[in-house]
Amino acid sequence: MTEDLESRYRGYLAALNDRRFDDLAHFVRDRLSYNGEPLTRAEYRDMIAADVAAIPDLFFDARLVVAHGDRVACRIVFECTPEAEFLGFTPNGARLTFAEHVFYRFEDGRIAEVSSLIDRAAIAAQLR
Amino acid sequence: MTEDLESRYRGYLAALNDRRFDDLAHFVRDRLSYNGEPLTRAEYRDMIAADVAAIPDLFFDARLVVAHGDRVACRIVFECTPEAEFLGFTPNGARLTFAEHVFYRFEDGRIAEVSSLIDRAAIAAQLR
Numbered sequence: 668m669t670e671d672l673e674s675r676y677r678g679y680l681a682a683l684n685d686r687r688f689d690d691l692a693h694f695v696r697d698r699l700s701y702n703g704e705p706l707t708r709a710e711y712r713d714m715i716a717a718d719v720a721a722i723p724d725l726f727f728d729a730r731l732v733v734a735h736g737d738r739v740a741c742r743i744v745f746e747c748t749p750e751a752e753f754l755g756f757t758p759n760g761a762r763l764t765f766a767e768h769v770f771y772r773f774e775d776g777r778i779a780e781v782s783s784l785i786d787r788a789a790i791a792a793q794l795r
Numbered sequence: 796m797t798e799d800l801e802s803r804y805r806g807y808l809a810a811l812n813d814r815r816f817d818d819l820a821h822f823v824r825d826r827l828s829y830n831g832e833p834l835t836r837a838e839y840r841d842m843i844a845a846d847v848a849a850i851p852d853l854f855f856d857a858r859l860v861v862a863h864g865d866r867v868a869c870r871i872v873f874e875c876t877p878e879a880e881f882l883g884f885t886p887n888g889a890r891l892t893f894a895e896h897v898f899y900r901f902e903d904g905r906i907a908e909v910s911s912l913i914d915r916a917a918i919a920a921q922l923r
Contacts, residue, residue, distance in 0.1 A: 731866065731868075731898050731910065733861045733862070733863050733864075733866045733867070733868040733898065734861070734863055735861050735862055735863045736861075738859065738861045739861070740859075740861040740868030740896075740898070742898055742910055766910075766912060767912075768868075768896030768897070768898065768910075768912040769896070770859050770861065770868070770870050770896065782859065782870055782894075782896075784894060784895075784896040784912050784914055786912055787915070787916040788915040788916065
């Protein structure tokens with residue numbers, strides 16, 4: 668089960684990296700909680716699509732994955748060149764490296780809960 | 796093994812919360828990597844002791860723990876009232892709530908590697 672969940676999670680990241688957003692229906696529940704806020708899958712998709720629109724080379728690089736039971740934790744490292752405002756930051760054309768540490772709870776094999784921390788301090792420091 | 800590692804990790808947090816810093820020898824290797832930097836256990840202990848000196852009511856509240864193989868991931872939520880400068884922030888007497896998302900790799904039952912992300916943006920927003 669644990670191995671299954673990890674490969675399922677990696678499938679989710681592959682869908683994001685391939686921009687197969689329609690496939691999110693396989694990986695994300697109709698309604699989920701994102702950092703404590705209720706979201707529909709459509710809203711979640713729109714949020715990720717907006718990130719990708721601002722950062723065309725956004726690639727979810729899973730550096731550490733820990734999966735157990737219905738939980739997955741991942742350290743994702745982004746190396747990217749944002750082209751438009753993202754997360755409230757205005758890009759300056761520079762290539763950025765920053766991490767996200769994110770926890771997921773799955774229900775019936777699909778993401779039901781996301782708790783994400785993005786290293787905004789690193790982004791701010793690189794844009795300074 | 797996975798259950799063992801989780802309970803071992805919870806023992807480590809209990810030692811921190813009880814301020815039993817001498818017990819860190821049981822939980823942390825002589826040399827470790829902290830966010831990519833090499834540290835001795837003494838330096839790691841000093842770092843945590845400095846946080847506790849600045850934030851006497853610092854309590855490591857593990858809200859999510861995911862353990863598998865030699866890895867542990869944890870979402871820790873701090874609700875505390877810093878009394879002196881910490882993480883480069885100057886406290887204003889206010890009670891703060893912020894999260895840390897942290898990954899550990901264990902070797903022979905002791906922490907060998909830490910990759911930590913603290914929600915500095917939340918701290919900055921609450922101190923504004």
